[in-house]
Amino acid sequence: MYRWLNERLALDSIRELMSHKKVPVHSQSIWYYFGGITLFLFMIQVATGIMLLLYYRPTPTEAYESVQFIMTRVQFGWLIRSIHSWAANLMVLAAFIHMFSVVFLHAYRRPREMTWFSGMALLGLILAFGFSGYLLPWNEVSYFATKVGTDMAASVPAVGSYLARFIRGGEDIGGGTLTRFFGLHVAVLPGITTVLLLVHVVLVQQHGISAPPKLKRPVPEMPFFPNFALREMMAWYGTLAVLGVLAALYPWELGVKADPFASAPAGIRPEWYFLAPFYTLKLIPAHIWIFEGEVVGLAGFAILIVVWCLLPFWGVKRPRWVAGAGVAFIAYLATFSVLGYYR
Amino acid sequence: MEERRGFLNWVLGGGIAASVASFLYPVIKFVMPPDIPEAPVHEVNVGKASAFAADSGKIVKFGNKPVMLVHTSDDQWKAFSGVCTHLNCTVQFRSDQHQIWCACHNAFYDLNGKVLSGPPPRPLDQFDVRLKGDDVVIGRRA
Amino acid sequence: MKFTLAALLLALPALGTAEDVRVSHAKAELKCVDCHGSGAIAKIKRSEVTKTCARCHAEQLKQYTASVHWAKFSKGETAAATCLDCHGSHETRKAPTCESCHATLKEMYDKSPHAKAFERMQLGGCVGCHGNHEIAVTSSAMLAGDKSLCADCHPAGTGPSKMGALLQSKLDGLHTSLQKSAEILERARTVGMEVSDSLVKLQEANQTQVQARVAVHSLRVEDVDVPVKEGLQAAGQLYKEGEAALRERDKRRMGLVVSLSAILLTIVGLWLRIRKLENHS
Numbered sequence: 070m071y072r073w074l075n076e077r078l079a080l081d082s083i084r085e086l087m088s089h090k091k092v093p094v095h096s097q098s099i100w101y102y103f104g105g106i107t108l109f110l111f112m113i114q115v116a117t118g119i120m121l122l123l124y125y126r127p128t129p130t131e132a133y134e135s136v137q138f139i140m141t142r143v144q145f146g147w148l149i150r151s152i153h154s155w156a157a158n159l160m161v162l163a164a165f166i167h168m169f170s171v172v173f174l175h176a177y178r179r180p181r182e183m184t185w186f187s188g189m190a191l192l193g194l195i196l197a198f199g200f201s202g203y204l205l206p207w208n209e210v211s212y213f214a215t216k217v218g219t220d221m222a223a224s225v226p227a228v229g230s231y232l233a234r235f236i237r238g239g240e241d242i243g244g245g246t247l248t249r250f251f252g253l254h255v256a257v258l259p260g261i262t263t264v265l266l267l268v269h270v271v272l273v274q275q276h277g278i279s280a281p282p283k284l285k286r287p288v289p290e291m292p293f294f295p296n297f298a299l300r301e302m303m304a305w306y307g308t309l310a311v312l313g314v315l316a317a318l319y320p321w322e323l324g325v326k327a328d329p330f331a332s333a334p335a336g337i338r339p340e341w342y343f344l345a346p347f348y349t350l351k352l353i354p355a356h357i358w359i360f361e362g363e364v365v366g367l368a369g370f371a372i373l374i375v376v377w378c379l380l381p382f383w384g385v386k387r388p389r390w391v392a393g394a395g396v397a398f399i400a401y402l403a404t405f406s407v408l409g410y411y412r
Numbered sequence: 413m414e415e416r417r418g419f420l421n422w423v424l425g426g427g428i429a430a431s432v433a434s435f436l437y438p439v440i441k442f443v444m445p446p447d448i449p450e451a452p453v454h455e456v457n458v459g460k461a462s463a464f465a466a467d468s469g470k471i472v473k474f475g476n477k478p479v480m481l482v483h484t485s486d487d488q489w490k491a492f493s494g495v496c497t498h499l500n501c502t503v504q505f506r507s508d509q510h511q512i513w514c515a516c517h518n519a520f521y522d523l524n525g526k527v528l529s530g531p532p533p534r535p536l537d538q539f540d541v542r543l544k545g546d547d548v549v550i551g552r553r554a
Numbered sequence: 555m556k557f558t559l560a561a562l563l564l565a566l567p568a569l570g571t572a573e574d575v576r577v578s579h580a581k582a583e584l585k586c587v588d589c590h591g592s593g594a595i596a597k598i599k600r601s602e603v604t605k606t607c608a609r610c611h612a613e614q615l616k617q618y619t620a621s622v623h624w625a626k627f628s629k630g631e632t633a634a635a636t637c638l639d640c641h642g643s644h645e646t647r648k649a650p651t652c653e654s655c656h657a658t659l660k661e662m663y664d665k666s667p668h669a670k671a672f673e674r675m676q677l678g679g680c681v682g683c684h685g686n687h688e689i690a691v692t693s694s695a696m697l698a699g700d701k702s703l704c705a706d707c708h709p710a711g712t713g714p715s716k717m718g719a720l721l722q723s724k725l726d727g728l729h730t731s732l733q734k735s736a737e738i739l740e741r742a743r744t745v746g747m748e749v750s751d752s753l754v755k756l757q758e759a760n761q762t763q764v765q766a767r768v769a770v771h772s773l774r775v776e777d778v779d780v781p782v783k784e785g786l787q788a789a790g791q792l793y794k795e796g797e798a799a800l801r802e803r804d805k806r807r808m809g810l811v812v813s814l815s816a817i818l819l820t821i822v823g824l825w826l827r828i829r830k831l832e833n834h835s
Contacts, residue, residue, distance in 0.1 A: 120442055130552055140748045142446045145438035147748065148806075295831065303824045306431070310817045317810040320746040420830060424823030430816035434809075498633070501761060516764070517633070518657040531633030531655070 090293035093280035100170035102304045103163050109305045110160035117153040127251035129244050132207035133326040151316035161342045164195050172395045176279040182381040187269040189378045194262045201254040208324030213337040216242055224363040345402045348409030455551040469505025478502050491539035491550045492525045498532040600632055607637045617687035652680045662772040697722035721770050724782050731789040738796030747799040759788035
């Protein structure tokens with residue numbers, strides 16, 4: 070059987086390549102698991118997402134009811150849906166941990182700049198997945214969180230109104246928005262993500278796993294197969310355990326069906342991974358000099374993101390600055406997320 | 413030694429098999445559709461048109477909610493949410509006034525669902541009514 | 555002479571009700587500005603009606619602010635009765651007109667022996683039991699026991715007194731049953747079970763309590779039994795749904811234990827394999 074496949078798929082050469090893959094072993098090796106965990110969670114999302122597709126209906130009159138159907142009538146529907154919602158959050162968290170560990174271990178340096186760029190693009194895609202997926206249950210929270218998000222898009226100067234109309238599929242959030250977000254969430258984003266993921270993973274194989282520059286060479290290593298792979302299996306199984314506990318003991322809420330005519334409930338806010346920019350915008354005064362406050366805020370975010378993406382270019386000669394910037398960024402994100410949650 | 417190795421393989425193999433089974437079981441159950449393939453109610457056949465006399469109104473079931481179906485004297489069909497927007501009592505049709513009335517606090521709605529008098533803050537939601545042959549079908553407004 | 559006397563006698567009731575207030579407002583020489591203020595005469599906002607009338611009728615206002623109508627009104631339910639709903643505004647009258655909002659109640663009341671009796675005794679209909687300004691929150695306690703209103707006229711052991719006790723037990727039974735269902739559904743909801751459909755049905759079932767309290771006014775068991783039976787049936791069904799939800803939660807917990815055990819076994823197996831692998835090399 071293996072011989073038959075090998076003759077046609079050149080499995081032996083892949084095996085040969087993989088047997089050379091090594092993983093550095095040092096005090097910070099634990100961070101090496103988080104890329105794989107993010108990937109694993111993505112695979113779970115694809116699997117549970119496909120299953121949810123069997124029952125979900127993407128129109129305003131049926132979306133909420135179909136999710137209710139899944140939660141109450143479909144066998145284990147509550148489990149699949151809760152796993153999908155929890156894994157989404159865990160994936161965002163894992164992706165951020167992975168990104169910050171790359172920053173602190175200086176893994177973005179030459180020749181791994183393209184890996185960094187593809188990684189940043191993947192992070193953006195994950196956030197887009199989160200934003201588009203959040204609307205699909207069509208409950209009160211999702212409706213107003215999307216409204217807040219698209220209103221921010223509308224405040225971009227010059228192109229704002231076109232951008233908002235494009236995203237919303239109309240003047241207001243409605244059936245058009247749901248259709249667009251659904252198409253984005255199940256077709257466009259998965260397609261782009263798969264391609265970028267392949268690029269990202271192939272590049273990692275190409276350049277090998279980076280060890281922090283400060284460590285004395287040669288750095289002790291372990292073979293990927295089977296040593297690291299077995300450990301990674303443990304990590305993935307551990308992730309499954311966490312997901313199982315979360316989904317079974319804290320099933321995801323159905324909420325109240327969205328009613329565009331009802332006023333926004335007090336304390337409306339986006340999902341936790343958007344809380345920091347959300348709260349920042351809340352703090353910015355309405356006008357700064359001649360510019361509208363929101364515009365300044367969005368411009369600030371844009372600049373920050375561009376600078377962060379260009380890290381491989383400015384972060385090589387001054388590693389201390391990078392560490393400082395990383396810590397500051399984490400502190401900002403953490404503080405403002407907490408503030409955004411409670412205020 | 414052999415026994416030890418066998419035991420270790422057992423633990424790992426057994427664990428993988430058990431865990432995979434515990435994942436596959438809910439997946440297989442999930443993909444088989446439940447007995448009631450449709451949960452959300454968007455259309456209900458409420459009976460024959462001949463069962464509803466002209467100039468009358470009746471409460472019918474729409475899923476688990478009441479709907480007021482009105483057959484007017486000039487042969488029009490209208491349907492509204494049967495839940496009063498004041499404090500959720502079920503409304504009724506007053507043939508003496510040709511209006512929809514709520515007994516709880518004496519509210520009146522006209523045959524367009526608009527509030528004529530009384531405490532309700534909002535008009536009644538409207539539903540679509542269609543005649544499929546002799547059957548009266550009520551559906552949600554999109 | 556007889557004619558004049560008859561006319562006077564016929565006019566007396568009229569004098570005693572609608573007319574005397576208008577007469578007394580006129581007697582007090584009330585002008586438009588006394589209520590509407592000087593300057594541009596504005597319509598008095600519904601929220602300010604009580605303040606306006608209280609300028610002279612402070613005593614009544616004090617009673618009114620202890621009432622359930624004020625409790626609702628002050629919380630934003632401006633449909634609740636305020637001074638002008640019973641007394642009118644310019645055509646101020648003294649006769650209370652509860653049935654203009656509480657129509658079904660009047661229908662039930664008219665079926666009861668109280669209707670004729672209270673009229674004969676000039677107790678003022680609804681006012682006889684509920685008061686006029688200080689209308690308190692009603693409860694089944696008004697039917698029997700030490701807070702009983704029936705006992706004001708009907709001694710213990712009499713037919714009416716026993717009827718009060720019977721009606722009270724029906725109302726209380728319905729209330730307890732619905733409360734039990736509400737509790738179990740809330741328990742199910744707090745542990746994460748999806749019971750929103752049942753909660754909607756519970757809201758509808760609670761209507762039967764309102765209907766039962768309305769039906770009580772006819773003082774006829776057959777009228778009260780209609781909503782009570784409906785409510786008890788719904789409550790029973792909802793309790794079963796709550797139980798089913800809690801059973802489902804236990805099943806889920808079991809399932810979690812099973813899969814967690816399998817996962818744990820696998821992790822241990824992997825760890826042992828790793829150890830074996832690395833101890834050899």
